[in-house]
Amino acid sequence: MPTRREIAAFDDTPPPDGLSPWVSGSEDRHGDVAIAEPDPRWPKAFALIAGIVHDALGARALQIEHVGSTSVAGLPAKPVVDVDLIVADPDAEAGWLPPLLAAGFELRVREPWWQRHRLLKRWDPACNLHVFGPDASEPWRHRVFRDHLRRDAADRELYAAVKREAAAAANAHGETVTRYNERKEAAVRQIYARAFSAAGL
Template sequence: MPTPLEIVTFGDAPAPEGLSPWVDGAAPSTDVALEEHDPRWAGVFAQLEARVREALGARALVVEHVGSTAVPGLPAKPVVDVDLTVADPDDEEGYVPALVRAGFVLRVREPWWYGHRLFGGTDVRTNLHVFGPDSAETMRHRIFRDWLRAHPADRDLYRDAKLAAAQHASAAGEHVEEYNARKQRVIREIYGRAFTAAGLIRQPS
């Protein structure tokens, strides 16, 4: 379990010199087009969760629907984000072959950032993120998702930031990482309110 300090501290670690996180020629997508929220995304996640659990059995400790497709009313790229927690993400033999057989493709390997691995789907548009049980990132994903679900004003604030970022990124021919950077100020602002409400950040008395 991550500590409160670990949860509120963003660890955006760059790749060590000479290393790339991208696997076998993969690269960030330039498709940043957003769609209105589709209620069917919840069903897509349910299918993905079942596929992951069938492939990994007890090795799939937690499988969560996160990201914008998990927030009703929020526009999103039609790519379902899934957080998968395994005991040791560095033990790739314990889960990578099984996920590949289940129709996923390893695209990113970042052992320096919470042990993160990222898989895409061969038949379903998905970002399957793999982390370990002590990852603060999965906790942040859940906090952000649940806050937006419960706070329409912040959901709409994030919606507007997403739409503006997508418009600018598309016009400039930017890729998804640059699109994400354009949203970061608003994301951190919303996180601040969510962290404070959760008691993770204490306000001066």
């Protein structure tokens, strides 16, 4: 388990020289960033995805969490369910990746230098599956942020406005989803600071 200091400190480790996190053919694409109004079906979509992952991995799925904006009632979001999956060793892909590929997921990102993170996608329902190990701090941050937004109406409303503004700007300039995320970053980290403080971190 990460320490309190690790949870509350952002990890901005860049790719080593000459390496890219994108798996061949899955690079970040340009296109409209669609922000949808809150949808009460998102929790049901998460439950379906969690069931698929459980069926595929069994005991290898140590934890499955609904995170991101679709996990917060009343918050607009890109209509893609974000899920954090904890496995014992993300680098030992032979133990967990083939069953997920067989279940309809596609590996899109592999970045072992950043918390041993992998990202898989699925389209029915639309899902980003983030794979981490038990020692990663990022899933803890995701949960702290989620739970803060569930409790704090002011920050929830602020984040909704920031998301809409960032999407409009990214779309106006034909930017990628990565650039959309960069446009939100300053406001997101301000909200994180309040979430960490509320959580005693």
